[in-house]
Amino acid sequence: MIRMLLRVLGHEYARPVRRTVALMTATAVVEGLSYALLVPVLRALFGSRPEDARPWLIAFGAAVAVYAALRYVSDLSGFRVGTTLLRGMYRRLGDHLARLPIGWYSARRVGEVSVLASEGVLQAMSVIAHLLAPFVSACVTPLTIVVVMLAFNWQMGLAALVAAPVVAVIQIWTGRSMAAGDAERAELGHEATGRVIEYLQAQPVLRAGGRSAERFRLLDDSLREVQRANRRTVLSALSGAVGLTLVVQTMFTVLLVLGAYLALGGNIGAAEVLAILVLAARCADPLLSLSDIGGKVRGARSELARLDTVLRTAPLPEAREPIQPVGHDLEFESVAFRHGDRMVIDDVSLSVPQGQRLAVVGPSGAGKSTLLQLLARFYDVDAGAVRLGGVDVRAISTEVLMEQIAIVFQEVYLFDGTIEENVRLGHPDAGVAEVRAAATAARLDEVIERLPGGWATNVGEGGALLSGGERQRVSIARALLKNAPVVLLDEVTSALDPVNEAAVHEGVERLMAGRTVVMVAHRMRTVRRADRVVFLDGGRIVEEGGHDELLRRGGRYADFWEISMTPAAGD
Structure with missing residues (x-):
């Protein structure tokens, strides 16, 4: 004993x-x-x-x-x-x-x-x-x-x-x-x-x-x-x-x-x-x-x-001699990743130059969110390499890697505390002016103004006391305050009403400005803001190119676009 x-x-x-x-x-x-x-x-x-x-x-x-x-x-x-x-x-x-x-x-x-x-x-x-x-x-x-x-x-x-x-x-x-x-x-x-x-x-x-x-x-x-x-x-x-x-x-x-x-x-x-x-x-x-x-x-x-x-249980290994990435470009080289018995990512190679935006689209279960998780090193690849600034993410210390990346998930989790405390998680030492500026850029200030407690409003466990759109604005303000050079977006507007969607889109645009971005898109109109589009299916890249170029080809992406933009029957 x-x-x-x-x-x-x-x-x-x-x-x-x-x-x-x-x-x-x-x-x-x-x-x-x-x-x-x-x-x-x-x-x-x-x-x-x-x-x-x-x-x-x-x-x-x-x-x-x-x-x-x-x-x-x-x-x-x-x-x-x-x-x-x-x-x-x-x-x-x-x-x-x-x-x-x-x-x-x-x-x-x-x-x-x-x-x-x-x-x-x-x-x-x-x-x-x-x-x-x-x-x-x-x-x-x-x-x-x-x-x-x-x-x-x-x-x-x-x-x-x-x-x-x-x-x-x-x-x-x-x-x-x-x-x-x-x-x-x-x-x-x-x-x-x-x-x-x-x-x-x-x-x-x-x-x-x-x-x-x-x-x-x-x-x-x-x-x-x-x-x-x-x-x-x-x-x-x-x-x-x-x-x-x-x-x-x-x-x-x-x-x-x-x-x-x-x-x-x-x-x-x-x-x-x-x-x-x-x-x-x-x-x-x-x-x-x-x-x-x-x-x-x-x-x-x-x-x-x-x-x-x-x-x-073995954690993800840390590099004995961590390497500092130079630049903020992203690269997948022959990446394969298996989850249990299922091959989720199969021989994927792509790159995102610094400051550009990549949109990843495809049907559910195609492996889109997994690409973001591999970039953030939530998992290690089974084969190939994921690089940030020319350095394999496995060779970068976890602390440095997380400093380079801001992530906004579709499902936002907020800690049981005030709105200000949740925003400050992006940068705990930020000044009051910086926090207020991030909130304004994310249009979170509109939410704070109508809440009785203002910045001191408690959000509840998981953010249960706020709506989905309000939680997203807190998440975007947090990412803006962090001011990381790489932004990963896992479709943040797919479950929002039109008013909140418009507000969140405006915040996301400010967040993406001048940064290297990889966005998982479920709503196809967000793809138009990307420099390049990758269509993923079954863990493989089926098509890639610009939005207009892929529409002209008339392939899987064009079909997907047409279906997603067609109003439902009876609308």
Whole structure:
């Protein structure tokens, strides 16, 4: 457990963790040794001179005081190290997630990571702060007491020692039997969480179909599976807890019978038997707590294993000696990219001179948005090269690459904060005048004027409190404020009403001025602003050239243009 914890966090945390474990072990040993003083205390009390117990009682009080001080120091160390590890884990997890390829973030993984980053991290890091001390005490204190018992009477000490391997076997057996159940329960729990989200998102469809009062069968089935998995887990834990209780009670009974036999034979005094039985009783509590503590530790270990799996996922590699791009021209050279079993981009070669605009058009699923993602290095190509300023994007540091590119997506995500905070993401150190100028250029100022809170208006999670057109204007203002030399546009007006579309088009024109632009166009009239057009289908370039030139050819692009510009029947 500790080795996995250090592997997940990094060995820079090894020293404080080991120091805390040593403190907790020393505390548990002192606790066990303090109980050893009960033997001379009871021997004196039951002897002919009870007053001889006074020095032993003083020694016992001193030992308890030392134990209390050590317990305070070790617990405090556990809380401090636990807090440090929690901060370190969040920092490392956040840094690692930011370096993983976008393709890793499937809908299923996003749900898993959200649970892992909240409950999972807290549960895994709670080991040091809350579970390690009682676990060490439950293991070390009984063993220390057994050693004390061996020192006073080897027969009774040996009898108690026999129980140790039996307890260990039960713990190992219980852990193994529950491991599969814990994994199954976690898997089903993630699936049930997804079903709950699906049920909530499906409410408009269910209500439109008049089925809002019906139970959601997929969710019901998923929750029933979680219930069955929980029942199996409880039954697995119950057998281990019962077995552990039987072993502890059997050990105590054997010691009681053996002590009575030895006392009747004159091999040991009654006071010593009583003291050893008291020690044995003191062993019982921590041993019985092992079942509950062990279950919590196994749960934390499972979460730690999941964190380890995420952190072991290979991020996009960084160049050892990054190269600074010269210029802002773009180039695809024999690029191929596969997503799963599907070839998304197949042997694509094209170039965009600095300051020019390239429009990428084609049917849905042709690979248009993937080209933008490869330029921004959201993925690495499987073959060929993508270059910026004559340099392979894989040879440019991520920080420098992102400084060169501004991206405006069709689906805009805004963080839960004010409008100004979301605009400033493009350039956090920008002055107020620069922010206001970017907003004016994107015609965001019109939106701000009619909002009661103005710049301080909260946009809600994902920008939910703004309309689609308003979110796009924030996104364009953010890109204008960034002032990057390369602009990637993934059709930003396809879902807007005419008023917002006109405003967004005006902002986009200002954004593209003087920059190298690659735009994915779904609405064909935006293509006219491009210097060159590439028609993509099935991941391959079918046609390329100027807009008017491609119309004269009468090929796929001309057909696509005619269909897109023809009014729908009945309009």
